[in-house]
Each structure stands twice: as structure tokens, then as C-alpha cells.
Amino acid sequence: MSHTRADAGSSLSAHRRSRELAEAADGRVADVLVVGLGATGAGAALDAAARGLDVVAVDAHDLAFGTSRWSSKLIHGGLRYLASAQFDVAHESAVERGVLMTRTAPHLVAAQPFVLPLTPLVSRAQASLAWAGFRAGDMLRLAARTPRQVLPAPRRLSATEARHLAPSVRSAGLRGGLLSWDGKVTDDARLVTALARTAAGRGARVLTRVRVLELTGTGARIRDELTGEEGEIRARAVINATGVWAGELVEGIRIRPSRGTHLVLRSERLGTLPAGLHIPIPGETNRFVLVLPQGDGRVYVGLTDEPVEGGIPDVPDVPETDIGFLLDVLGSVLDTPVAREEVVGAFAGLRPLLDASGHDGQDGSPARTSDISRRHAVLTSPDGITTIVGGKLTTYRRMAQDAVDAAGAARGLPAPPSPTAALPLIGAAAPARLRTLSAPPRLVRRYGTEAEAVHALAAENPALAERVLPGHPVTRAELLWAVRHEGALDESDLLDRRTRIGLVPEDRAEVLSVAREVLAEAASARP
Numbered sequence: 001m002s003h004t005r006a007d008a009g010s011s012l013s014a015h016r017r018s019r020e021l022a023e024a025a026d027g028r029v030a031d032v033l034v035v036g037l038g039a040t041g042a043g044a045a046l047d048a049a050a051r052g053l054d055v056v057a058v059d060a061h062d063l064a065f066g067t068s069r070w071s072s073k074l075i076h077g078g079l080r081y082l083a084s085a086q087f088d089v090a091h092e093s094a095v096e097r098g099v100l101m102t103r104t105a106p107h108l109v110a111a112q113p114f115v116l117p118l119t120p121l122v123s124r125a126q127a128s129l130a131w132a133g134f135r136a137g138d139m140l141r142l143a144a145r146t147p148r149q150v151l152p153a154p155r156r157l158s159a160t161e162a163r164h165l166a167p168s169v170r171s172a173g174l175r176g177g178l179l180s181w182d183g184k185v186t187d188d189a190r191l192v193t194a195l196a197r198t199a200a201g202r203g204a205r206v207l208t209r210v211r212v213l214e215l216t217g218t219g220a221r222i223r224d225e226l227t228g229e230e231g232e233i234r235a236r237a238v239i240n241a242t243g244v245w246a247g248e249l250v251e252g253i254r255i256r257p258s259r260g261t262h263l264v265l266r267s268e269r270l271g272t273l274p275a276g277l278h279i280p281i282p283g284e285t286n287r288f289v290l291v292l293p294q295g296d297g298r299v300y301v302g303l304t305d306e307p308v309e310g311g312i313p314d315v316p317d318v319p320e321t322d323i324g325f326l327l328d329v330l331g332s333v334l335d336t337p338v339a340r341e342e343v344v345g346a347f348a349g350l351r352p353l354l355d356a357s358g359h360d361g362q363d364g365s366p367a368r369t370s371d372i373s374r375r376h377a378v379l380t381s382p383d384g385i386t387t388i389v390g391g392k393l394t395t396y397r398r399m400a401q402d403a404v405d406a407a408g409a410a411r412g413l414p415a416p417p418s419p420t421a422a423l424p425l426i427g428a429a430a431p432a433r434l435r436t437l438s439a440p441p442r443l444v445r446r447y448g449t450e451a452e453a454v455h456a457l458a459a460e461n462p463a464l465a466e467r468v469l470p471g472h473p474v475t476r477a478e479l480l481w482a483v484r485h486e487g488a489l490d491e492s493d494l495l496d497r498r499t500r501i502g503l504v505p506e507d508r509a510e511v512l513s514v515a516r517e518v519l520a521e522a523a524s525a526r527p
Contacts, residue, residue: 010201010426012487014523020205021224024056025231030205031055031413032404033219033235035212035249038068039188039393041241042195042206043400043420048239049202050423051404051415056233057196057204060211060225061314062493064192067243069497070316070349071393072262072290072302075100075109075183077144077151078394079137083286089375090140096395097183098146104397105425107434107448108191111151112184113275114290115166119333120173122280127178129285130278131156134180154180165275170335179275184292186445188393189497193486194425195396201426208487215240215249217384217411226489237411239403240387243352244312250381255389256355257312261322262302264345264503269338270299279333289329295442297471298344298503301326308350316348345504354390378406386410397421426450442473447481454481468514469507474499476518483522491515 024030032048034041037059045057059065078093100109118127134154141151155178162177163169185191196206209225219234240250247253267273270291277291292300304322323346331337354377376391376399386407391399401418408415427448434444439451447454457477458465464477482488482498494515496502501511 010197011485012197012200012206013484014489016200017207017209017487017489021207021210024205024207024233025222027234029219030233030235032237032239032407033233034058034239034241035215035220036066036241036243036245037063037192037196037206037208038066038241038243039064039192039195039396040068040243040388040391040399040403041239042192042199043396044239044241044388044403045204045206046195046199046202046423047397047400047404047418047420048407048415049199049204050419051417053404053413053415055199055204056207056235057199058207058210058212058220058222058233060209062208062489062497063196063206063487064189064497065314066245067349067352068192068393069189070260070262070347071188072260072292072300073185073188073294074112074290074292075185075394076392077137077140077182079133079140079182080286082136082140083133086375091143092398093392093394094140094144094146096398098141098144098150099397099421100185100394101146101150101183103422103424103428104420105185105191105194105428106431107427107429107444108187108194108425108446109183109185110445111181112292113152113165114180114182114278115157115162115275116178116180116278116280116288117162117166117169117333118175118177119170121282121332126280126285130280131178133286134178137180137182151181151183154178166277167272168270168335169277169333178278180278183394185393187500189500190446191393191425193498194427197486198423198425206487209489212249215385217381237407237413238385239407240385241400241403243389244350246352246387246389248312250379250385250387252381253379253387253389254355256353257308257350258353259306259308259316259322259348259350260303261306261318261326261346261348262300263323263326263343264347265299265301265338265342266344267293267297267299269342270334273299277333279329281329282332289326291330294500295445296473296500298500301330304348312350316350318346318348322346322348344506347503351392352389376402378402380406380410384410446478454478457481468511469501472501472507474501476514479515479518480522483519491519494518 031053034045034057049055078090081090157177211223212220214221223230244257273293278288281287379387388403439455443451502508
């Protein structure tokens, strides 16, 4: 196979979408209809297809349009859940982190070091508690059987070592640091794209821009958002994986959304960052603000955990109060605090937390969203719709497996057990194999074994090797690949999800014309 070709079975394109939408709505009955193409929905589509079921998966927008593109990009081992005695959730998180790092997506998920600087604001008692937590996290790694060479052990740092790994931290009074490790995904939206394409390679019809107008236990009335045409998709089992919007399709589902906000800074503002930072939030025992270097000239700072009232927007706004809070906590450890005008972008995601109790606070008030369990729940409606809510990015695979198990049981679908814990996503390979690829390391971290094909596009056509934005590594070849193989249909798909250029509005505006040119060129080249 030529290096400039992807596996045709897993490639998503406008042409394939049109053909498969017509097939899905032609009256035949699929085994499973999945609504929602975030991590959990795409994971459910893959899980069902991998069991040999006939699958249709739809989303009103794009792959990873909702919560799945707004995460911290971390694949957590469950340390936070230990602190609140949610041992089962903690163990599940550690197990799923290990699955991603060693079997299903080692090209996308790797170890990320973090430094907790021991500044005068961190008491010795707090430092001891944090150290105990990191040691407990290492025990979780051991219990999940994740090898030490994949996730190194935590250790204490001298003040000199801490300054080397966190050069922007204030040196006055710094008495050292604590080094810990967790998993980090190159890009959460790219993980979802890999899931969707792997599902497509197994025969699933993955259809974006298809809105569900009405959902029942036997299918959905839908509208093609590109043409306005309405139709029906019939299925033996239906899975509602729409996250914070789940209650809009199925009655009786109560969601308590929690807003997690991140800031976007230019990398040069904080200097070279060999590691991320854990910054304790004053007054909290197990919550931190995280500084997350991205390797693309940007750094994320997050995140908040604030309840959201009222309607659920397609794209959440970022309130100034969240920005101020994050800047204040960040400024508590820096030599020079970050000014508001140095924040070049910000984004917020809504966690789909299940409201199972109403009022949980001791005074009768609603519990803080930071206190609500991240355990996922699978619910079956009276007419047989299976809804999956709660959870988090790290455990998407287990959530998908549980949803397909429940849907199959509710509707009497015979299917073998889920094979996805051992099923590599497209592009996955062992680290030793990935290191031998003839492509830049940055492309390997984003495309895995397909990096050579993306790189070959640029080698064959020098115009495609051009960076689309000064100071940012994305090339025209990556945009073209996204249109040809990753289901990108418009400028927003390219800039806001297949790449993350759009997180900085100024950069997005500069690249918009390039994205339009690539879309036009790809359309003119179609047979």
C-alpha cells in the first residue's frame, strides 16, 4: 500500500457519509443505533461493531463536538477518587489508563510528569498528604498492572531539581518539589477521531451532521443538517450517549453539569516546561490547578469545577470569574503573575454528572459538583433506550462496554463479550515500532503508524509541507488528510477539532482562509 493512502475501510469522508446516510435511512433495521459521537458514543460504536453487530452512529454536529474536546487531555489514574474513598472508580481509572497506554492507543497516550512545587504556601502537612497521595497513586498503577517503564515512580525533588523542571516558579522560599506521573493524551479530539475511524473500519456507519429529532427504543427520526432532509433510522437497540444533552432526548434523565474551564497561554510566557505543574488550590485538600504544556507553542491552565444552571449551550461560555480564579492560583507560585491580556484563549467543557439525589448538602442545599461521583451510570428507559451518563474521558472504553452490554440485554441482542480492551485503535503500535517510523516525532504522536502517510503527502507536494500559521506546527498536509480520511466537512472541523488552532481566536482568524482553500481543493479533486 502506498504511504499516501489510508486504510479505505477506516477513512471517513463527505462521500462516504452521503452514501452511508442513505443506506441507514433506507428502511433496513440496524442492530444498534448510537446517538452522540464524543468519546463514549464513538467508543460504543466501536464496541458494538467489534462484537459483529450492525451499527449506525450519529451526531448533530461533528466528532468530539461537545465535552470530549474540552478536557485537560489527561488520562487519569484515579488518584483524586482515592481521596474521596471512591476506590472502585479509582481502580477502574487506573486499569483503563493502562489499557490505553499499553494496548489500544500507545501512540496517543504517554506518560506526563508533574511537579508540585513546595512553596511557602504549601505547609509541611499538606506536602506530606500530597506525597502520601502520589504513593497511593503508584499503588494504583501496580494494582492495574501498568509497567514501571510506562509510568515511572513518584519522587521527591530538591529545590534545584524543582527549579529545573519548573523554571517559572518563584525561587524565594522554594524548599523542593514532588514529582509524579500520569497519562496524557496528545489530543482528546484526535482520540475520538481514532475511535470513530476504527469503528468505521469494523463496518459502523459513522454519520456527523445528523440530528435526532425524536428518539424511541426502536430508532430515531433524524434530519440531515447539511440538506435539511428528514428521515428515519430503525434499530433493534438504541444507545443515548449525548452527555450533558442526554435529558433532552430521554425523559427522566437529570444531569448536574459542571463547568471545567482552561486558559490558553503562549508557551514563551512560562518558558521551557519539561514537566506540568500541580498547584494546590487554597482551602482544598485534593484539588489542584494544572499547568499543561502542549508541545505546540501553547500551555493550558485549568481547571475549575463550577455548577451550571439553565439551558445547555452547544459551546459553553467562559466567565471572567473562572479566568480570574485560575490566574490567581497560577500567580501564587510564579515569579511574575500572568496578566489578563496574556491569556490568548480560553475554553470550557461541561461534565455530564448524574444528579441522582437532588439535595446532598448537609444544610439541604445541592452538593457541590466537585463532590458528585464521577462513577458512570447506565439507565434503561421504559421503552428500552439505554442511556450512558457520568464518567470521564479516561474510562470511555468501560462506559461504552457497559452501555452495549445493557442495550444488548434489554433488547435481546446476542453478542459475544467486548474485545475492545485488546483492540488497537487505528495508528496504534508498540513504542519500539513507532520509533522506527520515517516521520517527524510530532506526527507520530498524533497519527501513529499513519504518520508516514501524512508526511509523504508533504514530501510529494512541497506546498503541503507549509505551516499554516507561523509558530504553530500544523501543515497543509494535515488539513488535507483530515478532509480525505478523518471526516472533516468544514472549516470548524479542521480548525477546532482535527487541529486545535481555533482555541486562540487570533490564530483561527489568520488560518481560516487556508482551511477554506484546502476544503475547496479537496472537493475539486473528488471523483
